[in-house]
Amino acid sequence: MVEDYAATLPASAAEMASLLDTCGLALAEDLCADRDFPPFARSTRDGFAVRAGDVSHLPARLRSIGEIKAGAAPEQSGFIVNRGEAVEIMTGAPVPEGANAVVMVEHTDRNGDVVIVKRAVAVGENIVAAASEARCGDVMVARGTRVNHVVAAVAAAIGRPEIAVHRRPRVAILATGDEVIDINLRPGPNEIRNSNSYSLAAQVQTAGGEAVIPPVAPDEADELALLLRKGLEADLLLITGGVSMGKYDLVEQVLASFAAKVFFTGARIQPGRPVVFGEVTSGKATTPFFGLPGNPVSTMVTFQLFARPVLDALAGATPQPLPFAQATLKSEFTTGKGLTRFLPARLGGTHQRPEVEMIRWQGSGDLMAAARGNCYIVVPPDRERFAAGEAITVLMM
Numbered sequence: 001m002v003e004d005y006a007a008t009l010p011a012s013a014a015e016m017a018s019l020l021d022t023c024g025l026a027l028a029e030d031l032c033a034d035r036d037f038p039p040f041a042r043s044t045r046d047g048f049a050v051r052a053g054d055v056s057h058l059p060a061r062l063r064s065i066g067e068i069k070a071g072a073a074p075e076q077s078g079f080i081v082n083r084g085e086a087v088e089i090m091t092g093a094p095v096p097e098g099a100n101a102v103v104m105v106e107h108t109d110r111n112g113d114v115v116i117v118k119r120a121v122a123v124g125e126n127i128v129a130a131a132s133e134a135r136c137g138d139v140m141v142a143r144g145t146r147v148n149h150v151v152a153a154v155a156a157a158i159g160r161p162e163i164a165v166h167r168r169p170r171v172a173i174l175a176t177g178d179e180v181i182d183i184n185l186r187p188g189p190n191e192i193r194n195s196n197s198y199s200l201a202a203q204v205q206t207a208g209g210e211a212v213i214p215p216v217a218p219d220e221a222d223e224l225a226l227l228l229r230k231g232l233e234a235d236l237l238l239i240t241g242g243v244s245m246g247k248y249d250l251v252e253q254v255l256a257s258f259a260a261k262v263f264f265t266g267a268r269i270q271p272g273r274p275v276v277f278g279e280v281t282s283g284k285a286t287t288p289f290f291g292l293p294g295n296p297v298s299t300m301v302t303f304q305l306f307a308r309p310v311l312d313a314l315a316g317a318t319p320q321p322l323p324f325a326q327a328t329l330k331s332e333f334t335t336g337k338g339l340t341r342f343l344p345a346r347l348g349g350t351h352q353r354p355e356v357e358m359i360r361w362q363g364s365g366d367l368m369a370a371a372r373g374n375c376y377i378v379v380p381p382d383r384e385r386f387a388a389g390e391a392i393t394v395l396m397m
């Protein structure tokens with residue numbers, strides 16, 4: 001449902017930005033090859049450029065007629081390799097005319113001008129043909145892709161110190177709760193610091209958004225209404241707390257007074273069951289909002305499962321599947337049936353055998369358990385008992 005809704009949202013405007021400032025933002029243009037990749041037939045080894053036919057009978061004796069290093073100007077590398085000849089060549093250097101393979105230096109001996117080749121090579125071996133990775137004009141990375149280290153390398157390789165990216169959508173993050181205080185204040189004995197706004201801000205920034213954090217809203221309708229109104233001026237409003245069944249959980253009530261359109265008020269998951277999704281229209285503007293449960297782990301999980309696709313769309317990013325993986329369960333456990341659960345866990349092991357260990361926790365308020373984890377074990381609603389050694393799905397944090 002969220003994904004369908006997200007598909008209808010317009011992406012934020014495009015702007016040019018310095019490549020170094022674009023990590024996590026979505027491309028607003030295709031990155032196209034400005035020339036062939038590679039631009040010349042490139043040797044992938046240090047060795048000798050040869051004619052494959054010359055080294056089919058071993059050992060083969062060839063005459064070395066010179067050397068080509070990476071970056072060599074054409075006049076220094078303009079050799080033509082004729083029958084019985086070889087040119088010493090370095091990794092990254094252009095393969096000379098006439099040659100059609102490179103023999104690794106490890107498979108040769110050298111005696112003055114004579115190269116003794118001890119292993120045969122196939123035509124094309126240790127050479128990447130010109131334009132075999134991309135042709136000039138080809139799309140190397142499509143618009144909508146988030147800039148990461150790979151995309152940054154492509155942009156650099158095509159000579160783009162500036163690239164077009166989508167602006168960061170503004171995401172207001174409103175924490176609620178009389179017991180919740182700003183983090184620069186000293187908590188009284190019955191108070192806790194507002195951690196949710198900061199976990200969400202980090203998740204928002206990673207997803208290419210700009211986090212805006214107003215003061216914490218009290219569990220009091222009028223002031224909550226004021227802060228919600230203000231929050232709805234952003235491109236997306238995230239509210240934490242105040243959406244459960246408690247007497248002072250006022251968020252839904254206040255949003256109802258704004259004639260909010262509510263798409264759902266819960267999900268059969270744990271943590272995060274009371275998650276709310278809707279939108280408020282005032283004048284010409286419509287702002288989507290999520291009411292995320294206040295327990296810190298619930299907030300994190302529900303952002304990732306539900307709010308993230310909406311932010312992706314606003315940020316101009318092509319929808320991505322959730323980062324699921326499979327691992328072997330290290331220890332047995334039991335849970336209740338009926339809900340899909342996302343339980344903090346630690347993925348480790350080796351590449352032959354990725355293993356996941358559940359982290360003991362005190363429930364969805366247990367921030368410390370989440371902090372020791374790097375993923376969630378995903379428990380389907382129809383299972384309650386899992387044995388050590390079983391394969392199980394995890395969702396990366």
Ligand code: AMP
Nearest residue numbers: 175193194195196241242244293294295
């Ligand atoms: P609520 O969803 O308002 O019922 O809150 C559920 C639990 O999460 C309560 O124990 C709250 O104290 C806690 N909580 C709510 N908001 C925050 C916040 N911003 N930071 C940390 N904990 C919170």
Ligand code: MG
Nearest residue numbers: 176177241242
């Ligand atoms: Mg509350």
